[in-house]
Amino acid sequence: MxxxxxxxxxxxxxxxxxxxxxxxxxxxxxxxxxxxxxxxxxxxxxxxxxxxxxxxxxxxxxxxxxxxxxxxxxxxxxxxxxxxxxxxxxxxxxxxxxxxxxxxxxxxxxxxxxxxxxxxxxxxxxxxxxxxxxxxxxxxxxxxGIAGPPAPWRFPVPQDAHDWAAAQLPGDQPTLLVSPCSSHALRNWRPERYAAVADHAAARGWRVVLCGGRSRIERETTDRILAAMRAPALDLVGKDTLKQLLALLARASLVLTPDAGPTHLADAMGSSVLGLHACTDAERSGPYRDRRWCTNHYAQAAQRFLHKPVNEVRWGRRIEFPGVMDLIEVDEVIGLFEAYAAAADRRGRLPGWQPA
Incomplete structure (x- = not known):
């Protein structure tokens, strides 16, 4: 040694x-x-x-x-x-x-x-x-000479960021936080599919919040989601700092997102993630703590777009082709949402939510 x-x-x-x-x-x-x-x-x-x-x-x-x-x-x-x-x-x-x-x-x-x-x-x-x-x-x-599981790895977040998040999401209403965009456009789900899941959550009494950065694609995607929704949603896209985003993620009951940074930020902050994976493998790049609520069509994508079994795909290969995210159907995501909500109900609380 x-x-x-x-x-x-x-x-x-x-x-x-x-x-x-x-x-x-x-x-x-x-x-x-x-x-x-x-x-x-x-x-x-x-x-x-x-x-x-x-x-x-x-x-x-x-x-x-x-x-x-x-x-x-x-x-x-x-x-x-x-x-x-x-x-x-x-x-x-x-x-x-x-x-x-x-x-x-x-x-x-x-x-x-x-x-x-x-x-x-x-x-x-x-x-x-x-x-x-x-x-x-x-x-x-x-x-x-170090082995074993990871230590807890929450990000440092100042109190003023937590205060801002609490002002945006007051009370104890369960919250679906939708972060719809990855920096890789081909990882993004269709806006109308996000809207369908968001409307389902709203009909179940959940608050729906959209978050994201200041890029043009994030603004345009958010506008298309809002236009397709029947229910109202809180639009915070481009309105937060990175520390405020961490505080928002910590207060969310469930975060709906493709394979993108917020997946892992939410996971670190203790919130559950409904991850949308097809061009990347959820078992490689999904939320580390709990992937029960994630889709994973990576093996299907490998067969359809690379014409090979998933065990022949190099570690870390992204299967980024037009239409790959269409492998994820709305009904599947709503089913995962319902499974999460049922599990939360059985536990008597919504994991990830933190009172003000």
Whole structure:
């Protein structure tokens, strides 16, 4: 067994969902190695999401900053050396950035998962295994002598964000929070299908809330959902900050979303997720804690669009083809909604909801 590290650098720039998985790694590392100095090279938006995380130094890199950003990163890391670098990102950009980090041990992915020259930038590999992304991330702790389940990994959220969320969602009415868009357009479900599920929830006495960012596709998708709905819904798209989004997700009874960042943010904040998966595998990229309420048509998509069985598809392959999300029918999603509601009724509460 190699000696315990006295300093550690983690490289994971993006995206929001993977920031959640990396947060679970950090919380687990802190649980087993309290006081270990941790430096995290991270993307700009992800740093805002994790602001307030104790015991971690963030070195922010904006991938849009070009050569100026590279020079700034080099200057921040100049003269520093770490015992361990955990390179959690397979992209070539991340590999090139990792050359700016001086570290004795440079731990990366196993050979089967390596791509984009990842093997050139590491000198140790994790063992194969861990189908879910978060389990794969936790594999990076094994070379440090750490094993076991992840520690709780809620995001730090300031009280003013919780107060704002409580003002938007007052009382104890069960709430379906719909976050309809992924950054990958082909992962998105049809607006009229979201509307049908939202109307069903409203007819059952649920409050329906739409959330999302400020992009054009999110605004247009939301407008189409609202136009197709018969029931009213609260439109918060483009009106929250990242910390306020975390607080909203924490108050939701159930979050309806495709494979996107809010899946994992909601999961981290303790809320249940009705995930829509067809072009990605729910068992790999669905909510880690509980995937009972998720669709998963990944195997069907592999047969239809790749013409091969799912066990022949490379880990992490996205089956992003026009029409792939149409494999998910409205009746299936309503059935999952009803199953969740029934389970919540049996427990006498709605998991994920937090009173003001």
């Amino acid at each position: 190699k000696p315990a590290p006295q300093s550690l650098c983690l490289l994971r720039l993006s995206a929001l969902g993977d920031a959640s998985h990396a947060l679970a790694l950090v919380r687990t590392l802190q649980q087993h190695r309290p006081g270990l100095p941790i430096t995290w090279i991270i993307g700009k938006g992800e740093a805002r999401l994790l602001e307030g995380l104790e015991g971690v130094e963030f070195v922010v890199y904006d991938k849009k900053s070009g050569l100026a950003g590279l020079r700034a990163l080099r200057a921040q890391l100049a003269g520093r050396r770490f015992d361990v670098l955990l390179n959690l990102q397979l992209a070539l950009r991340a590999g090139l950035l990792s050359t700016l980090v001086s570290a004795d041990r440079r731990i990366g992915y196993d050979r089967a998962r390596s791509k984009e020259g990842h093997s050139l930038f590491i000198n140790e590999r994790i063992a194969p295994g861990g189908h879910h992304v978060l389990d794969a991330f936790l594999q990076f702790l094994a070379p440090l």
